[in-house]
Amino acid sequence: MFPLEIIESGAPPNEARGILILWPSTGGNARSFRIRDSELLRDGLRLIRFNPPSHGNSGGTYDPKTAITLLDEYLKGKNYLKKPLYGIGHSGGGAALLMYAQKTTFRKLFLLSPILDSVLSLKYLYESDSIEEFSRLLLLPNLSDSESPNKQILESLATPDWLVSGEVDHLSFPVKNVRIQVDSLATFLRNLFLPGFQVEFGVNEKRTDVTIFLPAEDKWFPKKQTVDFAKRNEFRFLEIPEAPDHFFSHSWLSVWKEIKSIGWD
Template structure:
């Protein structure tokens, strides 16, 4: 099995009053979230920074279902499932934590713009003429747009035709850049979008306290869909006005402040 990077900090595991799991956005890195060790100690928390396959220094190619299994296996081996669980998830990581919450009870989840429907997210990017933001996350560094394989990536993703045809076999090559590393771009696209995944409603409100954070503007997923989903499931919605985009650029500390104000009880 490819190497899996999980970084722990905070109070010693034997003394932890709770386990806080941090799952980054698809292509993100759990290291990018600033949380002081002294704060974790004051709350009695053990922080588990989870980098699923193709994130951070984890090898392999990302698939949400496999990643959920790997996290569950890790938490089981560490005997963490008997302690109160909390989760912070961004984008695709937020969706994965919601799916994991169907089988494992969390005390609280804090989700930053969760991608509740992967195909809807891609279609929304196409409709808002923002698909290039996604495409450029997948390009190889130090190559021009006209050089292969970047040329093939951009040409394939410029229209949503591949979502209908499933025609991605020609993208069966590895990609590694500062945002993402996959053994096969074709497998990565199939795992996430062909046919894609949806987070279903109606299975969380009695077991898990969920807060969803939204930025002022989100080109990656329709905020109206998220708000409707939250209302159906009786989730708390908090907008972070200073967050300019889906990635909550320069505004994580505002989100963290809100998380701390909600607390761990």
């Protein structure tokens, strides 16, 4: 079994009034979100920083469904599911928390630009000529673009043809950089995009209080789709004007301020 990095902090388990799960973006790291222990203690929250497979120091190759099962097993093992659950998820992590919320009751979810449809996200990157932002997240360090396997990655993902053909076997090699580590890039692409995942409508059957945060501009997923989705499901949505992009660069503290103002009750 591969190692799984899950970092806990905040209120002691036996004293916590609620469990806050933090799920990063695909290729992100749960360690990067600044949340003070003093704030968690004040609010009585136990923070679970969840790095799913291939994120942070977790091994394996990422697959949303498998990651949800792993998190669920961990929370059951810790007896945390008996306490109120809260979640913060970014991008693909936000989508995963929405999917998890279909089977497990959350009191509140705070989602930063959730990727509601993985294939649509890639098509949107192609349409906006921004696909290289995605491709470069997968490159091996200390290699030029003209060296293998970086050359293969950039050339293979330069057009959306592979989304139609499903031909990714030639990318069956490991990738490890500061953002992501996978045993097989081909398996990673299959898990996320062939055929991909969609967050189904009607996810709010459990009446979870959901807030979606949007940046000023998002090249990774169409904001209109997200707003329409929020309206259909009666989710709260807020734009963070100082957030310049999908990654909410240099604006996490603004999001955290909004989360605290909404509160945990």
